[in-house]
Amino acid sequence: SIFSQEYQKQIKRTHAKHHTAEAIETYYQRYLNGVGKNAAAPVLLELANEVDFAPSLMARIVLERFLQEKEQAIPSKTLINSMLRDPSQIPDGVLANQVYQCTVNDCCYGPLVDCIKHAIGHEHEVLLREMLLEKNLSFIAEDQLRAKGYDKTPDFILEVPVAVEGHIIHWIESKASFGDESSHQAYLQDQFWSYWNRFGPGLVIYWYGFIEELDCHRERGILLKDCFPTDIVTLRHSMAQR
């Protein structure tokens, strides 16, 4: 997870460099030359490794360029995504193979990896849900919240708030990743503060750990943990009801 995030940061930094018109043209020409010599060789993948760029992203660049030439128009994002997900749809067999090779060989990007990430996230949400049920904490899950028309929705909202390590929490967000500086800042900005603004203080669980210094908003109402908390205090009368 940490490696992946660091890698992503590096890719983000260099993203623009690979997307200049000249770079795209160079990559495309090199690809054409490469497959011209040997269609079976991992041309695209090697090209990506050589310029230190994520193979799936390289595949996307070349595919985009390819389609542009073929269709004489800028292809839609949906089409590109769909072709990346299922290279069989790519009209050129060689390119399809090349793209597929890039996809399966990419450890951080691409539809396959996205799916794995999604699956991991989902699995941890399920785990969290289990734990909540086990603790008898009633909650409203994200989909229910969406259905009610909430504009921003954490994974779980507790129907009856509890105190974790002395801090009241109203919601819990599960993050199946490592909480590093930049991703945490982004999450704070896009999600956690928004949740706070609507539901009050809450808990974020970074299942793969986090940088301890980031847990600095406890007083304010954003608590970080790397596991399901053990120190939970519930409202007494709701205990009595059970």
Add this chain to the structure above:
Amino acid sequence: GLKVLEQLLLQHPSVAAGGIHRQIGDRSWQILDFSIRISCFSIHLVSLSLLQKDFVPFLLNFLREQTSQILTNGPSTPAKTPNSKASGSQRTGSERRAGHKASLGSFLTATPDALPARRGRRKGGSSVGASGRQVARDLGRSLAEEEDGKNDSASWSGGRRKRSEVPLVSARSPPSQLNLNNLEEFPPMGAASGSAGCFYKPSRRINPTPVSAERPLSKPKMCFTSTPVSQSPAARFSSGTSLEAFTAVQEGNLTSVISNSLQEEREMLKKERCKLLHQASSPAGISLDPGTPTKPSYTRSASLPAESHLVTCANPTKVSCKKQLECLAQLYSSCIAENLVPNIFLELFFVLQLLTSKGTSTAEDGDSDLEDNERNASGRQHFRSVHNCVYFAVQVLDYQYEVISQLEKGMLKLLAENERIASFSPTLHERLRQAYESSTAKVSLLLPCSVQSVSFQPETDNRSNFPSDRAFHIFKKQRDIFYELLREWEDNHEKSGWDFERVLGNKIRAMMAHLSATCNHSHFARLFQKQLTQMCKGPIGGGASWGDTPDQDVLNMLGSDNLSRLKRLQERFVVPQSIRGPCPPPSFPGCQQFFRDFILSAGSYQFNQHLMDSLCLKILELNGLTLVEHEHNDGEADMDEQDEKKRFTVVLLSLRLLAKFLGFLVFLPYRTVEQPTRDLQDSAVALRNQTLPVLDVLKLLRQSIRDQRSILTIPWIVEYLSLVDHIAPFLDYYRKVFCLLLQVYRLMVLSEDKEMSFLNKLLILAVLGWLFQVGSCVLFCSCSVLSAFPSFSHQDSVPLVDQQLLYTCCPYLGELRKLLASFVAGNGAKNGGFIRKITPTAAESLAPKTSVTQRKLQVELEQAFFHNQPPSLRRTVEFVAERVGSNCVKHIKATLVAELVQRAEVMLQDKVKEEDANHDKLLEEVCTHLYEEGAQALIKGREFCKKKGPEAVRVLLPEETSAAVLNSAEDIAVELATEKACGWLSANIAALIKREVKATFSRMLKVPGLPLPGEDALESRRDCPPGCQHCAPFPSQIINEIKDVLCVAVGPRDEDEVIDCLWLECLLGRLSQTLRCRKFMCPTSEQQLAKCTVELASLLVSDRVPLNLGIKPPEKSSERLRVKNNPTYGLLKLLLSVWKEDFGTPVPVQLMFSKKNMGYLAEVQHREWDLFLFILNGLVEHELMRTGEVESCLRSLRELPWPSVSN
């Protein structure tokens, strides 16, 4: 007359006390007689008011002057007396200038044309025109007349004297006429200043009608100090009229600035204490009054001796002129007791100052300083020594015991421990000790809650409350931005150099622009107001300003962890402390500052208007709440009483907060830094008299008095009024409000009576007194017409106010205690340390809303039914009806509507599959179909209400309620609930269904790669097999592993890189387990697994997976055996079985025939086509594909460009 008395008192101290007494008595006792009867009757008061006007301000000023030299502790307390520069007309130039200095307000606003206007104006007749300056001028004139008539008991102007001497005559005159006269002839009391003896202490005097001359808002300090006032305008002027200056003034920042500078000045004075002339060299003094370099020397500070920090020991045996002091104390106490002073707490503060006065050696030893040389020798016998001051103070305290004993416990403790009281009056000491011991009036410190957000409520905040998606989306952003700003402010606003406007101004205005673009102001105003209430109704917002160390029990409660938090909070909120006197200007302490600055920076007319609307509505709602409804005689009252108190506290504090902000907004457009000139004021008054008030406070005030609810209403109206601009008090409307408040104040005589609880009264007196000091009490002594209130009586008898609330509302009362505490500490005015915060234990109020029914008779019957029942019954029924009705709608939504939507989903799915239909049309069709069924909602709703209503009513009403009453109550509740629910449903059910179906439909269309066909058939697979332990590997794990396999297969790879065959088999086994356990599976994972396994199969049949067989295949084995032993068959079999048995989602096996995968196949040796055939057979056998499908796929292969490679 008074002049004579004064002269007698001052000049002939040696005359037998009895004589003086008698002479004073001639008039004063008469006055007191009247004032004692005051509460009963207006007639007396009308006539009395003339006397009061003359007498009370005189008395107060007299006391201030007498004591000015001895008081070195705390800020000086303002006296009441109108003091006018004009009064100096008969004096020497220097004295006259001193006069200017004293009534700085007049001085500041005086324009060259002021004097010429003076005489002519008086006959003007119109009371409306009684502007501040005019009043001052008239005062001056009166003073001058007074001077003329010095030594003549008939010095009063003819008509007035007559009336005062013959009260009954005046009683017959129409009050209104008197009032006019009063306005014009406003107290000639400055007489005191005319006395040569007193005139040496001009600095002690403050015009009691400061409002008219000077805006308390813009000069916070002027109310209780004179010296600093001379600086505050300077500070203000130097900072110009910018927003910053304005806000600074507003929030009382200046106050601290001023007090700081005052401190500095004091330091300076200590050094140069004998060089009085030098004092005027302070920059402020020069800029303001360059012409009178010597006069400011008469300020109290000037005479402050270096040893002032040494407390002189007060000695009862050294008291002189006891008789006079007793007489004065009695007089003074009566004035306080009868509410003839504008602010009783100010007087108490003054008395405590006397009690704690430090005294000076000079004062004791004789007269060596400048003043004494100049003074009228007989001028200050009475209060020259500490002993006399203390004696007087103790006497007054004794008279005021009843009030004092109601103050909070800490205060009582300090009083009980005060050694001066102990030595001067052992009996009072004993009483105070007992009061302390029996007092339960502990004002406790509670931790303020930190910032909380306003929760998102779907009912008001979801998409359906916005006109467009865009508006909704933008508001979503605005909400986040708002809190971002709030957090930024919270983190930084106390850092030096942080400037609200500079940092947040543009962000706020950008936000306003967005709001305007989408007409989201009302949403934002509501959020803003809710956040304001949430953050500020607590103690921080209240800004308790009195220092104290937290009680031990509080500390214990907090624990060490919270203690640091507490400390931090304190650091955040404690302003440098000093005793500031009991009348601080209105301010926006703590978080309120953010909201005020936000409004100012936003500068948005639309936003302000929406906010005012919102505030008015909430104020009216809260003000209208029925908070007390049971009779307080019966035994069960205890619990209710507690609840009521709590509720009352919450409501009152909220109201005060909201009213303050409303006042701020309402008067904001008219606010000016400086007092407008007379002409501007006249035209402004003429203009603004035409406009209607935003909130009809006069009506509300009258209602509250009539309904005996003034204890709730007056405190917030005071907050509202404390923010009036310069002009507003002169408007007809607000003048009436002020007059009415004044009457209330006068009549609210403090005593234990059944009509109104003592503390209730104390609160009202405290807030009104404060308003009269800081607010716009233009007419304090002048509008005492009581005709409006024949039946004025207070029966808000329920003791709703306790000390906690009193001190929360009036944190400035803590000044009294600070003063005492600082005396104990012996460290003068400095008082650092903890601030006590008081949090009301909050309970949100519920506002029962009355449903309006159309059927008149039914309504009347219903009303009749409730009439003779306890009010709680009605509240319960209405509450039940409201809730049940609302729950009914929710229930229908969750059941019937949800059901219909589900059906719609199925229908839509079918139809979407069928044709590429017009989605809108499709939607319309389906909905129309459902509408008929929607009609069931009404039937179900009625059933629901009928079932739930009675249950709830029965639970909520007392067990003993008679059957008939219970039945009726149930019926009404059901009826009301049904009406509410069905009314809503019949109007909205169609729209609701449509909205929900539409939302579902668009969700349906949006889900990527929705596997439409065949999904229903697989529905049953969505549960884990029975007894599943959910211990299968996670889907993500499996995808990851398969990815690794694909990676090796697709290459590039090293020569020796192989995949262990057994391991792969095992992986497929685990895949099977994972697919069977549904717990962690999500659609995307499953689809991906399906896709990956198909890819894997393709690679297997193309012999692209470098399998390591584990055991070397026997070399001699036949070709046939080799095929049989080929583990790939086993793997393919496994895959086929997994596809068939374990997947809950369709497996895209047709991908095997994709160009890419066929490309792999095309490259293999012929032998391996066996594998392909094998899988084709398998697919058909396992019913994963039909033969026809396989054939058509194979046919389409022909269209592919086959490589020309041939084997």
